[in-house]
Amino acid sequence: MHARIAALFAALVFSSHALAEQVQVAVAANFTAPLQAIAAEFEKDSGHSVVASFGATGQLYAQIQHGAPFEVLLSADESTPARLDSEDLGVSGSRFTYAVGSLVLWSAKPDYLDGSDAALKANQYKHLAIANPKAAPYGLAATEVLDKLGLSAAVKDKLVEGQNITQAYQFIATGNAELGFVALSQVYQDGQLSSGSAWIVPAELHTPIKQDALILRKGEQNPTAAAFMDYLKGEKAAAIIQSYGYTL
Known part of the structure; x- marks a missing residue:
């Protein structure tokens, strides 16, 4: 049994x-x-x-x-x-x-961005992080935004590229870049920003x-x-x- x-x-x-x-x-x-x-x-x-x-x-x-x-x-x-x-x-x-997806310009500093592209255009930062545009679609979208805003040449020497969007986020989170373009999903949950300050990039500035x-x-x-x-x-x-x- x-x-x-x-x-x-x-x-x-x-x-x-x-x-x-x-x-x-x-x-x-x-x-x-x-x-x-x-x-x-x-x-x-x-x-x-x-x-x-x-x-x-x-x-x-x-x-x-x-x-x-x-x-x-x-x-x-x-x-x-x-x-x-x-x-x-x-x-x-x-x-x-x-x-x-949505693209966001993000800084780990709470008051660095005021919800607009003003700080990006002011160009007072040393480093701007993006994901590798050849491998990461969010990185490609970031380059499209810079082109649309007429900033590509001005920020060219300040760009730091992450292999992917996670590494781009880490550059900013650790302070190695004052600001950068990441996926909204990395810094946003349940209707609010989880940390830092941001400008949610208007959808018309890049390919959907x-x-x-x-x-x-x-x-x-x-x-x-x-x-x-x-x-x-x-x-x-x-x-x-x-x-x-x-x-x-």
């Missing part, structure tokens, strides 16, 4: 482990905090887990091309997933826009930052990849995404 109960318990344990699957997700660095919150809810609701790798979209693209084991990509743009689709590295029909998700070929046979993408489209994920300043 005891042996039968033990065997039944072992079968149940094995079954629960078999059902608890993982999905490997490559995530644009700007979406780090929202993804961590969404992944926690997804695991709570489904029993499945997300194994996330964060980086600049361009770097993630290169890793996918070189065979990285990612099953889903959450990009910081729409062009990279479209390119992967065209290269037959994505699952056709799985691509959708999961968030539209539409962030697309895509199931990659390596995730085609993993039902957890499809389940995670469905969850990303749901109300709970949408509420988290919007709480970090993204629009849908």
Whole structure:
């Protein structure tokens, strides 16, 4: 009798482990905090887990091309997933826009920015941080803003580039740059600025930052990849995404 109960318990344990699957997700660095919150809810609701790798979209693209084991990509743009689709590295029909990002000029100093571009135009700072525009869509958007404002030449020698938007944020947070362009989601939650001072860049000053998700070929046979993408489209994920300043 005891042996039968033990065997039944072992079968149940094995079954629960078999059902608890993982999905490997490559995530644009700007979406780090929202993804961590969404992944926690997804695991709570489904029993499945997300194994996330964060980086600049361009770097993630290169890793996918070189065979990285990612099953889903959450990009910081729409062009990279479209390119992967065209290269037959994505699952056709799985691509959708999961968030539209906002760019913000941010300083860790509470009174440095007054909600406008005045300090940027005054050009009294030594360093202005941006993400690498060749790898990070938010970095590219930052260069578009500087072009539109006629400041590209004036600030050229003051730019410090992070490999991705997380490193750009760190330059500013540590005081190595007085100010810089980051994703609004890095400094904003639940309707308010978490620290420092900021100017939310008007959307018309740069190309819209539409962030697309895509199931990659390596995730085609993993039902957890499809389940995670469905969850990303749901109300709970949408509420988290919007709480970090993204629009849908």
